Amino acid sequence: MIPAAFDYQVAESADHAIALLGEHGDESKLLAGGHSLVPMMKFRLATPTMVIDVGRLDDLRYIRAENGHVAIGALTRHHELENSDVLADACPMLKHVASLVGDPSVRHRGTLGGTLAHSDPASDLPAAVLALGGTLVAQGPSGTREIAANEFFTGYFESVLAPDEMLTEIRVPSGTGGWNYQKFNRRAQDWAIVGVGVADGGKGVSLVNMGSVPLRATAVEEALAGGASAADAAALAAEGTEPPTDLNADADYRGHLARTLVLRALTEAGVS
């Protein structure tokens, strides 16, 4: 509960942050909302010697409707997503999912870029961005690149981000097609034991906490695309997954929950 010693520097800009990352290398970590990093530091599971605070980069806090998509600055807080009129019109699913993250204090600190970069398979917003078919913009020493959400997550708490890269923007396609999000947990403030996101009338279906990364339920998506009923498609929800076993749920129960929740989500999203 008491972190190891570390140095701290406030980044003046994204460029500055990236320069600092280059300078301090593996020993450094970006600090956004701090609601994943700080707990890990307090348990000494993370022991960065340099913490680079990007949390004050207000120019990376925005939600803008652009051509066919919504562009969101990486430092945008969950609370801002939850209360965004732009999202209400253009991407109500993301707005809704943001409202289900943790509790109000978590939502006032946590950032969209932070939760994506953290790549926790149990987190809500990564799964939502995945179902929506979002795109992530990363900036590094040699410029920016766009990464499809589909290709972003590589393993437990791991992504394709290079150590000297920073997420600056997240883009999600505009659209209000049938969507739903099911979060199954034991207390309101907790991460999902299993979660399910359905976007765009079932074209995107994602799973939370069903493997080492946020997952697309490809078997479900393909079955639906092939004309299967929601019930038949939902039965395939756990196909190809390797869900974890922990104190809340064994793997087989997670599989059962995935099937049950995918059916609920599809039904709620108007997919029959």
Added chain:
Amino acid sequence: MSVIGSRLLRKEDPKLLTGEGKYIDDIQVAGQLWMGMVRSTQAHAAIASVDLSAALEQPGVVAAYSGKDLTEGYWIAPLPCAWPVTPDMLNPPHYPVAVDEARYVGDIVAVVLAESRYEAADAVEHVVVEYEPLPVVASLTDAVADEKLAHPELGTNKAYTWAIDENPDGVQAALDGSAHKVEATYIQQRLIPSAMEPRGVLAVPSPHGGDITLYSATQVPHILRVMVAATTGIPEQMIRVIAPAVGGGFGAKLNINADEILAVALAQKLGKPVRWTETRTEAAGSTTHGRGQEQHVEIGSDADGKITAIRVKIDADMGAYMQLITPGTPLLGSFLYHGVYEAPAFSFTCEGFFTNKTPTDAYRGAGRPEASYAIERAMDMLAAEVGIDPAEIRRRNYINGGEKFENWDNPAGLTFDSGHYTPNLDLALDLAKYDELRAEQARRREAGESKQLGIGLCTYVEICGLAPSRALGDLGYGAGGWEHATVRMLPTGKVEVVSGSTPHGQGHETSWSMIVADKMGIDPADVTVLHSDTALSPLGLDTYGSRSLAVGGVAIAMAVDKLIDKCKALAAHQLEASVDDIVLEDGNLQVAGSPDTATPIQTMGFAAFTAHDLPEGMEPNLNEAVTYDPPNFAFPFGTHVCVVEVDEDTGEVEMIDYVAVDDCGQQINPLIVEGQVHGGVVQGVAQALWEDAVYDADGNPLNPSFMDYLVPSAAEVPNIRTDSTTTTSTSNPLGVKGVGEAGTIGSAAAAVNAVVDALSHHGVRDMAMPATPQRVWRTIDAAKNGGQA
């Protein structure tokens, strides 16, 4: 004007809620050193070596000690266990720092002292301990098997056997002759008491004077003072213990802990203040746990469901060591395993076992939640067996047929002060709309809906007012149960109360002021309550076991009576009347029937202070003290109704309504009563549905954090609807009983009964705690599809 019974807002809240309350961490002293504990990572291991050299090199580090370094000259006795429940109970010595063997994950094996908390935490990481693993007793099953030993030198894990079993053959015959019989095993999982404020300690020595002040976030400063003297050998009169504002305890601060004794011993040794505050991980794994029992219950009845016999056998998990009241905790429930029912034949046996786990000790309810859970679960099972409604089986078995009674001798040898159970049940059923709920349940079953309705009842009784010193002596407890109060009127007429009962969230200042104000007819704002400091309040036995009001509050009432009597004598002198003619009305003393003689009682303060004109033989000042030792315990009771929806597709349980009708005798402040019930209910349903301190087979705790150990929040519980009946106690002149633990005692069984009730049409008869979604789902799956529950 009656102050007693009014809903006065709590006096202490403005201060506590605005951050003016001084908790242990708010007290900072110059030159203080922080302790950092090196804790065993092994559940059971020989300590081959402890290398402190690297830690001593770390910045800010002043000293470091292994267990071997801290033997001679630091203490004269091991940590105390105040309750050797049998003469032959095994109680291996427990020193603040383990010497040769670590016996649970979290056992202290070395301590580092540094100038700051962070430096101490860093240095702890540089202590190298070599362990040689020993076989681990990781569960009660391991302990009972007695193959692996938690304390190899004892040769057994069994610490004691304690029984109320005067007529075993009679109980056997009664069970054999019963028309219906239920036999069940219930598991009381271990719970982590989670007070808002963690524990902390600060020992401030006076290097030249030899005396020491110990601040501790404790429920028991008075007991701590005695025990510090007994453990360290520091003369008791040189020890002052202060419990500053304390943010909850729930029993986990009712102890004498290694850190407290270490802080005192090291502060004395180094001549510097020494402090420590536990981290949440330490709170979860190294302060005591609650519950930890396996209960084997047999209950028989006649054809109509009238109980013929109850036989209970408990295996209780002591953990690695006997803490202050570890062995006695399960026995606090022993007398109540027949609940609110007449049981012609009764037998109770408890065996205590050591395990290589965190020591257990009192946790809100301490033994009584376990007892009410067992009998109330068993009553539901019996109802199913007999084929009658759970409410009906209770009615048929109530003591005295549910009619009002006083001074009833229970089969375990206690005398229940008073009870009146049927109206209490009726009120609860009425509030819950029981009949409508049953109709809705039938409808959902008929319709085969996925969300089934469950209604759970618990009609509990409990023991409060841990007191009669003689009774505690008979139980082998190492202290009495009296409480002390001093009430004084100051020269300006304001009143100061000194209470030996130490609040840590209960609102004593408000309740005590109300008792004084009510009796004297003055404004409660004119009363101040002093407490929690052995220099201010040298006599006291502190707060636990729902004893504050029934013992400490009564002591105050009696001291006020004495004070009023003296005021009357003084007024009689002033008015030249006979003292027998003086009455106290609305704060005025007067000659009965002569309102013109009315003199405000508060003016007596000045008269007694100046002492210019006192009656012959009267001492100056108004300062009256009482030490009260009640003749009997008090037995509150109540009915809790929990209503749940169980989602059969996922196993999720949602509480949709909760009704608690408690009878704690005369209420001083219903607002405080309701607050206690609310908190207590949530703590009880927490055990039923969420909390479980889990260990793996190697004795490693798996969820010692608030991320994994699920304490429910307001979002998880419905609005708790409370009401009450009032059956005054015959045990004390105020007629009060106590309510601090009632909520917890009534609620776990109500919640689990509700979950089982929701699924009873599938043949489900029991459900282990906590009823997690996975467990519920597997149980449904097993009942419907024959899978493994």
